Amino acid sequence: MPHFPHTRLVFGDGQVLAVSGQHFHVLNVHTGEVIHSTTNLDKDALEKLNNTGPIRCAAVDSTFSHAITTGDDKKLKVWQVRDELKLLSERDLPKKPTEIGFTRDGQTIVVSDKFGDVFSYPLHPDPTPVSSTSQPGASKRGSLTAHENPSNGTLILGHASMLTSYLLTADEQYIITADRDEHIRVSWFPKGYVIERYCLSHEKFVSALHIPSFKSSVLVSGGGDPMLKVWDWMSGKLVSEIMAFDAVEPYIKVKAPKWRKPWHVGDGGEEDDASESKPKGKGRRRGKGKKGAEEAREHSADVEQQQEGTSKPAEPSADVEMAESRADTPATLQLANEDSEDQRLVFAVQRIQSVDRGEHGQFVLFSAVGASAVFYAHLPADGEKAPASSVRAVDLGKPVIDFTVGHDGCVWVLMDAEWGTNAGSVVGDARRVQILAWQDATLSEAPGNESPLVSALNTKMLVPATPAELKTLDLYSPLVSLPKNVDPEHDPLIRDTLSEVAAVASIDGEGKQLTQRELGRLKKKKALLAKIQEQEQQKQRSREGTTEVEADSGREVKRARSESAVEGAPEAGGGTNTGAETRDVEMGAS
Amino acid sequence: MAKRKRAGDDGNGNGDGVADAGSSKQVQNDVLPQKRHYRQRAHANPFSDHALAYPASPDQFDWDAHYPAFAGSGKRPEFADVGCGFGGLLIALAPLFPDTLMLGMEIRVQVSQYVHDRIVALRSTTPADPSSTSPGPYQNVSIVRANAMKFMPNYFEKHSLSALFFLFPDPHFKARKHKARIISPTLLAEYAYVLRPGGIVYTITDVRDLHDWMRTHLEQFPLFEPVSEEELRKEGKGPIVDAVYTSTEEGKKVERNKGDKWLACFRRIEVSRD
Numbered sequence: 001m002p003h004f005p006h007t008r009l010v011f012g013d014g015q016v017l018a019v020s021g022q023h024f025h026v027l028n029v030h031t032g033e034v035i036h037s038t039t040n041l042d043k044d045a046l047e048k049l050n051n052t053g054p055i056r057c058a059a060v061d062s063t064f065s066h067a068i069t070t071g072d073d074k075k076l077k078v079w080q081v082r083d084e085l086k087l088l089s090e091r092d093l094p095k096k097p098t099e100i101g102f103t104r105d106g107q108t109i110v111v112s113d114k115f116g117d118v119f120s121y122p123l124h125p126d127p128t129p130v131s132s133t134s135q136p137g138a139s140k141r142g143s144l145t146a147h148e149n150p151s152n153g154t155l156i157l158g159h160a161s162m163l164t165s166y167l168l169t170a171d172e173q174y175i176i177t178a179d180r181d182e183h184i185r186v187s188w189f190p191k192g193y194v195i196e197r198y199c200l201s202h203e204k205f206v207s208a209l210h211i212p213s214f215k216s217s218v219l220v221s222g223g224g225d226p227m228l229k230v231w232d233w234m235s236g237k238l239v240s241e242i243m244a245f246d247a248v249e250p251y252i253k254v255k256a257p258k259w260r261k262p263w264h265v266g267d268g269g270e271e272d273d274a275s276e277s278k279p280k281g282k283g284r285r286r287g288k289g290k291k292g293a294e295e296a297r298e299h300s301a302d303v304e305q306q307q308e309g310t311s312k313p314a315e316p317s318a319d320v321e322m323a324e325s326r327a328d329t330p331a332t333l334q335l336a337n338e339d340s341e342d343q344r345l346v347f348a349v350q351r352i353q354s355v356d357r358g359e360h361g362q363f364v365l366f367s368a369v370g371a372s373a374v375f376y377a378h379l380p381a382d383g384e385k386a387p388a389s390s391v392r393a394v395d396l397g398k399p400v401i402d403f404t405v406g407h408d409g410c411v412w413v414l415m416d417a418e419w420g421t422n423a424g425s426v427v428g429d430a431r432r433v434q435i436l437a438w439q440d441a442t443l444s445e446a447p448g449n450e451s452p453l454v455s456a457l458n459t460k461m462l463v464p465a466t467p468a469e470l471k472t473l474d475l476y477s478p479l480v481s482l483p484k485n486v487d488p489e490h491d492p493l494i495r496d497t498l499s500e501v502a503a504v505a506s507i508d509g510e511g512k513q514l515t516q517r518e519l520g521r522l523k524k525k526k527a528l529l530a531k532i533q534e535q536e537q538q539k540q541r542s543r544e545g546t547t548e549v550e551a552d553s554g555r556e557v558k559r560a561r562s563e564s565a566v567e568g569a570p571e572a573g574g575g576t577n578t579g580a581e582t583r584d585v586e587m588g589a590s
Numbered sequence: 591m592a593k594r595k596r597a598g599d600d601g602n603g604n605g606d607g608v609a610d611a612g613s614s615k616q617v618q619n620d621v622l623p624q625k626r627h628y629r630q631r632a633h634a635n636p637f638s639d640h641a642l643a644y645p646a647s648p649d650q651f652d653w654d655a656h657y658p659a660f661a662g663s664g665k666r667p668e669f670a671d672v673g674c675g676f677g678g679l680l681i682a683l684a685p686l687f688p689d690t691l692m693l694g695m696e697i698r699v700q701v702s703q704y705v706h707d708r709i710v711a712l713r714s715t716t717p718a719d720p721s722s723t724s725p726g727p728y729q730n731v732s733i734v735r736a737n738a739m740k741f742m743p744n745y746f747e748k749h750s751l752s753a754l755f756f757l758f759p760d761p762h763f764k765a766r767k768h769k770a771r772i773i774s775p776t777l778l779a780e781y782a783y784v785l786r787p788g789g790i791v792y793t794i795t796d797v798r799d800l801h802d803w804m805r806t807h808l809e810q811f812p813l814f815e816p817v818s819e820e821e822l823r824k825e826g827k828g829p830i831v832d833a834v835y836t837s838t839e840e841g842k843k844v845e846r847n848k849g850d851k852w853l854a855c856f857r858r859i860e861v862s863r864d
Contacts, residue, residue, distance in 0.1 A: 144807070193779045193811065202646065524627070531621050
């Protein structure tokens, strides 16, 4: 019988909260003794839990009085975990959350979601919801509602991109948010409408944020870029980098499937035109979208069948539209164990933490989605670019799901023990949890350190799962949902107006038919080019001896020609061709 | 609106700003791009991943390539026209503020290409005003193909803009599409970030619902206060207001159809921490 891996550990006050599938347990850190577990709830409560799908986000307040969890059902649950385990409230969230947490006083819950918004909620739902006036527009019902807000949350801020993570600064004066479109935003908290700063220079999605407790002026961020970035977040200045990718690459066990076909997104193409030689954009895109969806449905069909009757996880809601438009993954992915030809390597930083080892230095620890090790490096000095050789790895053999730094600096690692095996064939001693301990400046598997908690988590606290349930868990979906799904070759903005004229010859040579419209544009451009040349000649004639202008214009045309030759080549760097726009506008033609 | 937005199907393919540009219409028509050669669907989903090229941050952008006549001056755009369409406003404002850099942002490929080609043509064929000390005509306007809902801060530094234009934006009539409107409580925070205190947001539309939407959200946003048309005219911004009303293709179309236009302008203000 396969079991759910533990997907999250939250420490505090001598206790730990461990998440497995749709359940969580609270254990004593020292004795491993079980204090609470949702598996011990009464039958009705259990049945309800089975319908929510796995817990995706969980948090505990600083005094370990309350825990919050969210599953795939977009419900925010507040649990009492002191004395007695009790579900206190359940609130609908507008979108699927990506991160949840408490403010330090434990009275406010902050939730970031896939639509890109951050809402805050009071710990206990207001029994008589009064529409608050502090949130611009959000509380009003009707034609002016910009945001769905079923539980009357306070809208703090929003990005027009999927929000991957947020952080409150130590003084809780600022909230730092990261999104899939490379942004890190620093806003006031709770007045999130005032943006203090952006920390910009990431060229791929940002998926993890961390502020070291021992250096609160510093923010460490990571995502799809090959390096972690260290910022002075108040000024937005990039202070140092840790080259991570080369160190991580050998450990990346789980790869993402190749895009079936890049969707012909967004650009819309042109309207129907009899002379149009390419298929029109709309039809093509629609076709692909549908096909993708159908394939996804096929993949998940078995899952759905098995779940029918017992459960209805993840109602396909309004999110779907958003998800689709974001290329946000078919629901079920076949990630592991596919032949390598269909896979591509995706680097996505999962979590960043830090440890101050005093005289041995200050360390940044991180994990990557689907990689089988925990990585660590010294926090680089300002201005330093720490090379990948400075990053060390502790290999655990199985993909690391998450890790948590305990109070003593020990690192608790959660592993996907079932990975790479046929479901159910995992032998009893498979490690799901492992402690790493420090020796001076080296982190390694603690020898003989069989803490009661570890053995409890590895043996006692296992929640059985069906293969279908494990599939729903979809641990590696960020590998698909985070990178952009665009065809890098499809950037039809012609950067150089006059180059088109020069390009005609080569296009004709390939026998490609030009549309009426393209011909029309070319005619105008030819006329423009002729006019410019004529003007240049006039100028030259009038200014005898000044040959510079002529030379310039000649060069211009030549440049135009060479650029048009390059244009067919795919642009490097995938979706985010930063800096590629340097040649964008060639307007110096006079 | 959706239908009306379709470019160039009015048969009047020539650039709408040409007449405003004033000089030598016949000569320019020979070389100016024609809208009917750049037709495109009116909508682009702002939430999807477009194959866009954009800078990671404003200082990584090659501004000199866009404003070669201002190269080395360190000048950055002060006016931004979000969803500039066929560029009518930029072309109208360019001669009025020859030393102010302006940037249009347009997500549709064909349309942004049109504006680009148009600026290239105007720059190289408009005779320079001999009395002016500014760089040549239309050197101060440019266009990027960009998704302003996502990438505004990639182009503009904090408090770098003095004017932000939202002229006849896509109304997204259906309630479930309202979230795609260019004015929303959350996006306003980004606009406030790029606008300097005192800077003006100009909005205009021929759709009453959208006007109410934009006005309400801007009024409720703590960093903006309404400013009346009279006030703006008193401050010498009359020519801008006039251009907002009449210079765009959409504005002209509404006029031809004798429709109403609703203007709403707001000033960026500052708030205290507490």
